[in-house]
Amino acid sequence: MVDDQFQLYDLKVEVVHGDRARPLVCQHRLGDTFFLRGSRIEIAPGSSFGMWAMLAVLPFLPAKQRPTVKGDWMTTDADIACTDPHCGAQFRITRLELKTYRHGDFTKVPLGANS
Ligand SMILES: [Zn+2]
Numbered sequence: 001m002v003d004d005q006f007q008l009y010d011l012k013v014e015v016v017h018g019d020r021a022r023p024l025v026c027q028h029r030l031g032d033t034f035f036l037r038g039s040r041i042e043i044a045p046g047s048s049f050g051m052w053a054m055l056a057v058l059p060f061l062p063a064k065q066r067p068t069v070k071g072d073w074m075t076t077d078a079d080i081a082c083t084d085p086h087c088g089a090q091f092r093i094t095r096l097e098l099k100t101y102r103h104g105d106f107t108k109v110p111l112g113a114n115s
Contacts, residue, residue: 004103004111008065010096011036013057015049018079018090026050026082028089036061038101056083057091064093 015032017024024030033044043049057080068075079090103111 005100006103007067007098007100008038009067009098011061011064012094012096013049013061014092014094015053016079016090016092017088018081018092019088022086022088024089025087026052026084026089028053028082028087035096036065038099039106052083053089053091056080057093060093064095067098 013034013036015028015030017030027050029048032047032049034047034049035042035044060074060080063074064078078093080093082089082091
């Protein structure tokens with residue numbers, strides 16, 4: 001890999017019923033899915049994803065996209081709870097293909113600036 005390249009996993013985010021002691025209360029549909037490829041979110045055909053669900057999971061996505069070491073909790077933890085404390089839905093993040101990108105495809109800031 002050359003200096004201006006970096007790698008990101010494609011991610012799949014799927015609604016699961018992770019906490020069975022609680023009902024699904026936010027109009028989640030089990031199996032609804034979106035994908036994150038690079039910086040692009042793609043909602044799977046026939047799926048939808050609620051705004052609050054999206055807000056719960058978004059902060060974790062940039063970290064899950066990046067390769068992490070075995071001991072990092074970000075490597076193992078994959079289920080994010082719904083923001084509604086009464087809701088049993090969770091959003092499962094699965095790493096898919098690891099892709100290589102180029103620095104200049106994402107920013108106009110010169111390589112090496114601010115480092
Ligand atoms: Zn919910």
